[in-house]
Amino acid sequence: MKINEKDDAAVSRELKWLRYGLILVPSFITMYIQEYADYGTFTLHFLMLLLLVTLGFRLSGSSMTLLSCLEMLFTAWLCFQYGSLMVFTAISALLFYSRLLPRYIPALFTCIHLIVLNMAFMVAEPLTRIYVNLTFLMALLLSSQLNRAARGREETLLLYDELRKRHFELDETRQRLLQHAAQVENAAQSEERVRISRQLHDDIGHRLIRVKMMMEAAIHTLPTSPGTGMAMIEQIRDQVSASMDDMRAAVKRINHAPQLEGAYALDRLLEETGRDTGTVTSYLVEGVPFQLYPSLQVVLYKNAREALTNALRHGEATEVWIKVVYSEAEITMEVSNNGAIPKELPGKLQSGGGMGLKGMTERTRLVSGALELRLEPHFTVITRLPVIRQSEIR
Known part of the structure; x- marks a missing residue:
């Protein structure tokens, strides 16, 4: 068996002082309130207990389990030999074996410890037995809460490390x-x-x-x-x-390259298209516009120009419109027209599309975006790009 490494990588200094205190303080009080024929033997017994505690901090594995069992029985014998104040030495042993793994070991030791303690105080007064059992059970409850808090702290640290790792991955x-x-x-x-x-x-x-x-x-x-x-x-x-x-x-x-001007370039592109071809155009923006990284502006502008060219050349459209939607996660551009859908278009789409569609797809994927086509109610080319704002570039 071993101490739960997830709960605590090493026994804390505070736990050591607490265990020593639960042994030394009751022993000194007992020496002053009770009289013994041989104080040397009394001192020897407590020095033996301190030796067991010290060894417990240094051993591991099955030796630790055996030492915990020995300490548990020895503290029960001290209770039988020197009175009810020795229950605090039993609590010291409880703090030690409650950290053993697997989890059923502390539960088994607790039951055995409680039984031998009651056997040690079998001839004592009922009030003393009640005091001993309540004290031990309250210490057990407190120990379980402390162990649970320690596990929660370790899990929080593990989650923090995982989040920090994910943050580094996202940054890369x-x-x-x-x-x-x-x-x-x-x-x-x-x-x-x-x-x-x-x-x-x-x-x-x-x-x-x-x-x-x-x-x-x-x-x-x-x-x-x-x-x-x-x-x-x-x-x-x-x-x-x-x-x-x-x-x-x-x-x-x-x-003054227009493709690096974001939404205004699309607005001018539609204006020039309408002026040169007589086509009815419209431009709509949803969300709060913000300045994009130039490469995204390039992709939006070139995809829009290619979609408008195809609409006028192949679909003979008389009306075209562009809708740009800004959101926190992505920017979406929809280029639609009222032209007729060519009969050969479905076959081209199954084979990956023509040169224009392949160019738009490759251009969009290069910036980790996605290109979609919608045939109803109007033919629409949809470009979805992840948001990279110029303010984020260092």
Whole structure:
């Protein structure tokens, strides 16, 4: 047997002093109120009991159980030999064996101890037997309450350690999520830079080449045909003006990317869609809006743009609307339209969808979100993303 490690990893100093006190104090009081023929023998008996108590603090396993049984019988004999005050030495033994494991050992020892105590006081007065039994039972009740409190304290500490472990795990998960979010943001910025560089190369670069060729032609034409040469100069001016407009637009997209502006970007996206296509648009926000981490804004914006493009191209929708719901746990965006559902759509969905749907799914999963489709009453693309607020980024 062993002391319950869950209750207490080691015997406390307070318990030691309490056990010694329950032995020494009654022994001194008994020496003063009663007379004995041989005080040396009396002292020897209590020194033997103190030795048993000291050994009990050092032993473990089956030796501890045997020592508890010996101490229990010895304290009962002391009660028989020296009177009712010795019941406190029995309580000292009770405090020791009540901590043994398994649980049935303390219960068995308590019953045996109570029986031998009553046998020790069998010839005593009834009032003395009542006093001894009540004192022992009250000590038993107090000991059980203290052990239960100790177990509760240990369980609380274990729960605290478990919560702290979970907190560390959640913090690590949060850091990984932030890393994924940063990767999405970097990927979006890289994609935008690549697109702008292609536009600069394909559109503006080719236009500048045409301007250069037209200027060379104008130089050769002006001396012989001033009218034709001036017409070519005017075309060059228009080409340069268009190139400047394209350059300003590209620089504006670099310095002020709409996909990083959260709900306002979706509002402008709908406004531009309605203005360019004549489609009826509406935008609804539920909950209290807050600033999101840029990668989430990228996913929302790109998913909304892809869903609107599909609605107009494949569903021939005349009305589109976006609803964004903010909550503590997630942000949900629903992009719906009143267009017709293509007949081949169910088959595409079973095979994982087309390139646009696969792109939205991969983009959403990259930030630990989920993409859902709803066919009734209107075709709706639902994007659910976990909340990562910019205020939480350190």
